[in-house]
Amino acid sequence: MNSQETVQALMDSVQRGDFDRAKTLLSDDFRFKGLVRKPISGKTWLRLSASLKMAFSGLNYHFKMDSADGNVVNTTSQMSGNNRGAFDLTGLHMGVISATHKNFSTAMENNQITVRNEKVSSWVVEPTEGGGLMGILGQLGVEPTSL
Helix, strand or coil: CCHCCCCCCCHHHHHCCCCCHHHHHHEEEEEEEECCCEEEEEHHHHHHHHHHHEEEEECCCCCCCEECHHHEEEEEECCEEEEEEECHHHHHHEEEEEECCCEECCCCCCEEEEEECCCCEEEECCCCCCCCCHHHHHHCCCCCCCC
């Protein structure tokens, strides 16, 4: 697979909730940057992604491929869904947030994803007001305490 195919396969797996497949597409040293102050590991990112899938019905990442330059893929994403279940953020030391039954739609975010040896090794989200986890929590009316 080329870099774009690898990234698309990863996002397709996450969107479907196939986290076993997603795990095979991450390098052992994968880091996700931009969610909270410190980068998180692949294990934490996959747990958070699984929690998102469980907590939000109709979860959609609105993921789009923009361009690629060798092993670096530029994409956009904009998440939306409805909070119908508990949102487990224990991996981020925030506990579990009860269902609010509210809809959310985050701001569009730019991502830079690096692929090495057909595995995603880095995912960096450009800071965007109203995007990501902070955007979701704000729309749910949840005050982030330890981010």
